[in-house]
Amino acid sequence: MKIQVFAVLKEYFDKEFELGDDITDIASLQSHLSCLNASAQGILQLCRFAVHDEFVDHDFTITKNDTICIFPPSSGG
Amino acid sequence: MKIQVFAVLKEYFDKEFELGDDITDIASLQSHLSCLNASAQGILQLCRFAVHDEFVDHDFTITKNDTICIFPPSSGG
Amino acid sequence: MIRSAYSHQAAVAELSEISAGPLDVVGLLAAAHHPKAGAVVLFSGEVRNHNEGMAVDYLEYEAHESMATKMIKAIIADANQKWPLNIAVAQHRTGKVTVGETAVIVITASAHRGEAYAANQYIIDRIKHEAPIWKCEYFSDGTKKWGSNCHC
Amino acid sequence: MIRSAYSHQAAVAELSEISAGPLDVVGLLAAAHHPKAGAVVLFSGEVRNHNEGMAVDYLEYEAHESMATKMIKAIIADANQKWPLNIAVAQHRTGKVTVGETAVIVITASAHRGEAYAANQYIIDRIKHEAPIWKCEYFSDGTKKWGSNCHC
Numbered sequence: 001m002k003i004q005v006f007a008v009l010k011e012y013f014d015k016e017f018e019l020g021d022d023i024t025d026i027a028s029l030q031s032h033l034s035c036l037n038a039s040a041q042g043i044l045q046l047c048r049f050a051v052h053d054e055f056v057d058h059d060f061t062i063t064k065n066d067t068i069c070i071f072p073p074s075s076g077g
Numbered sequence: 078m079k080i081q082v083f084a085v086l087k088e089y090f091d092k093e094f095e096l097g098d099d100i101t102d103i104a105s106l107q108s109h110l111s112c113l114n115a116s117a118q119g120i121l122q123l124c125r126f127a128v129h130d131e132f133v134d135h136d137f138t139i140t141k142n143d144t145i146c147i148f149p150p151s152s153g154g
Numbered sequence: 155m156i157r158s159a160y161s162h163q164a165a166v167a168e169l170s171e172i173s174a175g176p177l178d179v180v181g182l183l184a185a186a187h188h189p190k191a192g193a194v195v196l197f198s199g200e201v202r203n204h205n206e207g208m209a210v211d212y213l214e215y216e217a218h219e220s221m222a223t224k225m226i227k228a229i230i231a232d233a234n235q236k237w238p239l240n241i242a243v244a245q246h247r248t249g250k251v252t253v254g255e256t257a258v259i260v261i262t263a264s265a266h267r268g269e270a271y272a273a274n275q276y277i278i279d280r281i282k283h284e285a286p287i288w289k290c291e292y293f294s295d296g297t298k299k300w301g302s303n304c305h306c
Numbered sequence: 307m308i309r310s311a312y313s314h315q316a317a318v319a320e321l322s323e324i325s326a327g328p329l330d331v332v333g334l335l336a337a338a339h340h341p342k343a344g345a346v347v348l349f350s351g352e353v354r355n356h357n358e359g360m361a362v363d364y365l366e367y368e369a370h371e372s373m374a375t376k377m378i379k380a381i382i383a384d385a386n387q388k389w390p391l392n393i394a395v396a397q398h399r400t401g402k403v404t405v406g407e408t409a410v411i412v413i414t415a416s417a418h419r420g421e422a423y424a425a426n427q428y429i430i431d432r433i434k435h436e437a438p439i440w441k442c443e444y445f446s447d448g449t450k451k452w453g454s455n456c457h458c
Contacts, residue, residue, distance in 0.1 A: 146221075
C-alpha cells in the first residue's frame with residue numbers, strides 16, 4: 001500500500017512511501033508508523049486518515065492497492 | 078430663526094424656512110410645527126433636533142440667530 | 155488615542171465619510187492591507203431591486219453632511235477604542251444610487267478575524283441607526299417612499 | 307438544492323476553491339453583485355509580518371487539493387442551506403504567500419446583512435478547522451514552523 005503524508009509529517013516520514021501488506025486497518029498503520037519513528041507518535045495521535053478522498057475511522061480496512069493519506073490538524077488561513 | 082428639514086419632512090414643510098422669534102425652545106418649536114401642519118405631528122414626535130451640528134434636547138433654548146435642523150429617524154444603507 | 159494603521163491612515167487620510175459620487179469599493183479594498191493585519195473584512199451595502207414586494211428603480215440618499223461626517227468619524231473612533239484595529243474606514247453615498255451600486259462601505263482589519271468582523275458590524279449598525287442619512291426609494295411604478303428602516 | 311445566485315454562479319462557475327496562484331480579491335469582489343443582495347461581506351485572510359513574537363518572511367500553504375476542494379464546496383453548500391444567500395464563494399491559496407498577500411477569501415451576499423456576516427464567518431471558521439490545508443511559516447531568522455493553529 002502507498003502512504004502519503006502532509007505538512008509537518010514530512011519532517012518525520014518521506015512524503016510518499018510504500019508499506020507491506022501485513023497492515024490491515026488504520027489502527028495498525030498508526031501503530032506501525034509510531035514504531036518506525038517514535039518521535040512521530042504524538043502527532044500521529046492527532047492525525048486524520050483518508051482513503052480515496054474520504055476520511056476513514058481507525059477500524060477501516062485497508063488493502064495493498066489502497067493509497068492512505070495522513071493529515072495533521074489543519075490550519076488553513 | 079432658520080429651520081432646515083430633511084428627508085420625509087420635506088413632504089410636510091419647505092426644505093428651509095424662517096420662523097418668528099416667539100419660539101424659545103425645541104419643545105415649543107415642535108408644537109408650533111405640529112400646528113402649522115397637523116399631519117406632520119406623528120413624524121415630528123420621532124424627530125431629532127440639532128443646532129450648530131450638535132443634537133439638542135427638547136428644553137434647549139433657541140434664539141433668532143440659530144439654525145435648527147430637524148432629522149427624521151435615519152435609514153442609511 | 156486611536157489605535158490604528160498609521161501608514162494606511164495616511165493613504166486614506168483624504169477619504170470623505172460622505173461622498174456624492176460612486177464609492178471606489180475596489181480601490182478601497184486594494185488599499186486595505188496592513189502588515190500586522192491577518193484579517194480584512196469588507197461590508198458593502200448595495201441597492202436591491204426589490205423591497206417589501208415593490209420593484210425598485212433606484213434610491214436617493216440625503217445626508218446632513220457635516221453631522222454625518224462627524225458622527226461616522228466618532229463611530230470609527232469608538233470602534234478603534236473597543237477593538238485593536240489596524241484599519242477602520244467607512245464611507246456613505248449621497249444622491250442617486252442605482253440597483254447593484256454600493257451605498258455604504260465599511261472596511262476593518264485586525265490581527266485576528268473575530269475583531270475585524272465584530273468591529274465591522276458595530277460600525278455599520280451604528281451608522282445605520284445614528285447617522286443623519288436618509289434614503290428615498292423610487293419604485294418602478296413611479297411611486298417613491300422615504301425609508302425609516304434599515305433594509306439590509 | 308443550493309439557494310444561490312445563478313447569474314453570479316455562472317460568472318464564477320470556473321472558480322477553483324484551491325488556487326496555486328495569487329487570489330484575484332479585487333476581481334472577485336467586483337463580480338460579487340446580485341440584484342437581490344443588499345449586503346455583501348468579504349473576508350480576506352492575509353499573511354501577517356509577525357506571529358507569536360517572530361518576524362515572518364512568508365508562508366507556504368500545502369493542501370490535499372481534491373479533498374480540500376470537495377470540503378470547501380460542501381461547507382459552502384451547508385452555508386447555503388442555513389442562510390438565504392445570493393452569493394457564497396471561497397478560495398484558498400497554496401504555495402508561497404508573502405506578507406500582505408491574501409491566503410484565503412470568502413465572499414457572501416444576501417438580502418440582509420446579518421445573514422451575510424454570519425454565513426461568512428461560518429464558512430471561514432469551518433475551512434480553517436476542517437479543510438486539509440496547512441501552512442508552514444518561514445521566519446526572518448531562517449527557521450520554519452508548520453502551523454497547527456488558526457492565526458487570524
